Amino acid sequence: MADVLKYFFAPKSVCVIGASATAGKPGNVVIKNIWDLGFDGKVYLVNPRGGQIEGYKVYKSVEELPENIDQAVVTLPASLAPETVRALGKKGVKAIVLAASGFSEVDQVGEDLQYELIEAVKVSGARVLGPNTTGHVSVPSKYTSSFFPLGKIPRGSVSYITQTGNFCGISLRHIMSAENYGIARSCGLGNKVDIDECDLLEFLGRDKETKSIFLYLESIKNPKRFLRVARRVSSQKPVFLLKGGASDAGAAAAVAHTGSLAADGRVVDGAIDQSGVTRLNKYSHLFQLAKALDKQSLPRGNRVSFLSPSGAFTVCLTDICRSLDVEVPRLEERTTKRLQKYAPPFIRMRNPVDIFGSVGLVGYEKAYGDALDAVLSDRNIDAAVVIMMLTSETGIPKMDFLVDVSEKYPSKPVYVTFMGQHEHNVAAKEYLEPRGIPCYMQVEEPFEVLSILAKCRMHMRGL
Template sequence: MDIFLTPKSVAIIGASTNPMKFGSIIMANLFNIGYEGKIFPVNQKAEPIAGLTTYRSVIEIPEPVDLAIFAIPASGALEAMRDCAAKGVKGVVIISSGFTEAGEEGERRQQELLDVAQVAGIRVIGPNTTGILNPIDRFTTTFVPLQEVKAGPVAFIAQTGMFAGMLLEWILSSECFGISRVIGLGNKCDVDDADALEYLADDEHTKAIMMYIEAIKDGRRFMDAARAAALKKPVFALKSGETGEGARAAMSHTGSMAGNDAITSAAFKQAGIIRVDCFQKLIDYAKMLAYQPVAKGNRLAIVSLSGGAAVMSTDAAMKAGFQLAHFSNEILAEIQKEYPLWATVRHPFDIEPLTETVGFMPAFKKTVRCALSNPDTQVCLIVTWTPFAGMGYSFEFIKEMQEEYPGKPVAFCSIGYKNNHEALFQQLEAKQIPVYSSFTRAIDALAASVEYGKFLASIRQAKLEERRFLRSERPKTKPAAGPKKPDSRERHEKVTVFFDGASRGNPGPAAIGIVVKNQNGETLSEVSEAIGKATNNYAEYTALIRALEEARRLGATEVKCLSDSELVVRQMKGEYGIKSKSLLPLVSEAQALRRTFHRFGIRHIPREQNKRADQLAGLALKKQN
């Protein structure tokens, strides 16, 4: 994914001097965001654009090109992809529409593009997408005009331009939290949700992930990637296509089959994804988990300036699965001393009577401290009328108290004049205290924190029980001396495969040899198979495919492939072109298999380091003869 988010150079195919065209807007965005890499405009007229040399084709560019953006009609995309393959471009973002979402002809056109890309080792985002926005490293492919873009802790994965465009504009102009990455996937012909999740799971700049999904391409891989990500940071998803009509709309929009909604919900829950039903909840939940600690339980303290708001907040909290935190008589007695004689302090706290004796801000400070210091409090809701900005009130003390009593997420609800609410919103969110305009939104966001906390707790408990079980199953007698042979039935997440193909006659009798080893260098599996009559290169690719299949059988998620065939290694890396038509299907199959792993690497090694795989191929040849 780095090639899409941090390219050193980019070619804009379809660059234009017309400010209304996508190619022109993309270039303007790159200038405005402060992209420091090289920009190569590509247009058949080859007239200078924005003071930059323009090229008729990406092939004419005299320097390496990391990434190409297609802002051209779908009819010209195939030729452009062939040029990118010849140039050695590593990644392509296709802004254009008119592919799978446009029916059979569009589906054929998209598959032709993908075939060329896979043979050349080019990764593709799209088609039919806005693509990438990376405020951290100041890069974008979007055609949505950008003004100020604030970097921050929330990432977005979107299958639609609405999310990566219109909703993005709303967030940039209305919310205080910034954006780490936006990855618009479009039709997902190649790069999909799993690729994006794997990248963001390890991204140090991202604390929470929001997703808009119309369909999931590879369910098993998606589940693995989502669960791995959710163990590190919260993932929220809005999955459309719940109804039959919505599913049909998704098909016409991005060519996506929406799938069974009940199964989707169950799968999300199993993976640790928190599902939402509207864009507003995506925003509300994401900023709660990006700003605040994860809730350790559901025992809620409520501090409200209004008695009516306290009652309604309590009703909403009970419906959301909360329990009210318990306050001992001793704790309540400390506040009761400050209350007027006619009022009795109870939880949930209605602090209006207290404001009459000690004042507005002292009443809040005393009660919020009481709520957060209480041992039974696990989450806290604060509801207030919004004071006028000129009155000098500040709620920044909440952050200081949270540091004094850590691990307890707080949601703040401000109700009053809009201008005053906005001022308080800016004040508190600058301190990473999420502010909501209704107590129901605030409670729902706290409930999302509780749900995520339960997921993490269940994982910790499962691991604890697994360790206890393994300890109880340990043999009491001392095992026999000697090395233990690896059990091929075990799941080995990281493996190294050595592969070799051999042919006598080229073409002639051919065979393959494969060795799979674990992280400790222990041999997990060996393969020695004859494959009939074939060329040497055909045998090498067959060995690679068979090796990847063997790695998958062993449960590997990360694979490192080692071969003494420089041709295969360089072709898989996209450094060499494919001249033999007979190899094209094998190359496509190998490229498709590599994408089923979370991490894939391939490296050339000297023949003597591949000795065992070579021996296995030779043994199979002898048996064939």
């Protein structure tokens, strides 16, 4: 299976069926996306009108194409899907992406069409992604089948398998514009007539480019196989799952979205619970956790230290940690001694670290920098959260010291959050994230992230 999937994720030659010269049409955007990413394989275009598109020859039919093209992206209407799949199979195409919607997610006619498509796939000998998908993305191969305009996608270590087109469309654009982390592979499953979450999970489990895997699923096709595959993969890499339709009402909405049936509810829940996969409940976590894992490592445990410039935060965020099952442990004696060195004598340094007095005495960089180094070197601590309080009056430090200290402790993640003047916070995020320090705009978020990552580590250990 993994061998076949390489024709999706690292094709040497692709054809676009339904290629169009009209800007904005899917058959045109796909081509532009492929060129934008700098794909260096061969690209063949097919449209019954023939002629040329941007100087490239257009074949009039699948029959005219050369043999043994690795992959086809089909942007034709749903009704043409079965015959196109059969024709592509005859030509020896190994991987087919079907963009069209209008199948079982819509009505009875679409459902009948989907059955016909499934039969066509069987005789074709090709593997099929979709239909009803916006495609997939493979950044290391500079390739995408997405028909949503994407531009340059930053390369990273996070991969997505999603039963919504969003992660090769608008959600991916959201990530690229709002966050600063990179993607390895992303794949929209659509209606899963052939390739399903297990096929992809198996592939990504072995994929060297992929360090963590995020799934958004509205159904699980084969819970038994999922349990087997997910167990194996999640013992090696962090795997997270947001299961859409977890509530009855949500499940009803899922039928309208991807035609997913919720009948398997309990079986699916059981499979997930035993699979070593860490379950999410918020869509936003699909970004917030990914950001934490692209460049920083998974924490070894749930023991956090945080540097707080506000007494109220030392109190409230300790409460939050407690409710999230994140520990705020005692520091080693040598750590508190070191922290005390720069602190006003009337502040007794401990965890959480009340840092603003030290900032007043020795400045931001020395106070925060030395304290961060101190808590990261502490054997009781698995991760640190730095809360910056930036205002024009209190001054804006150069942020390099955070990057430098964090790099000294590669196994202990550092996250940054803020309180203060919004424009300074935004600027700090823009500076720090491309340098590997994830920033969170709400003060509770890094603790929620840590809580989930610590659970993930436990699942990976089989606890």
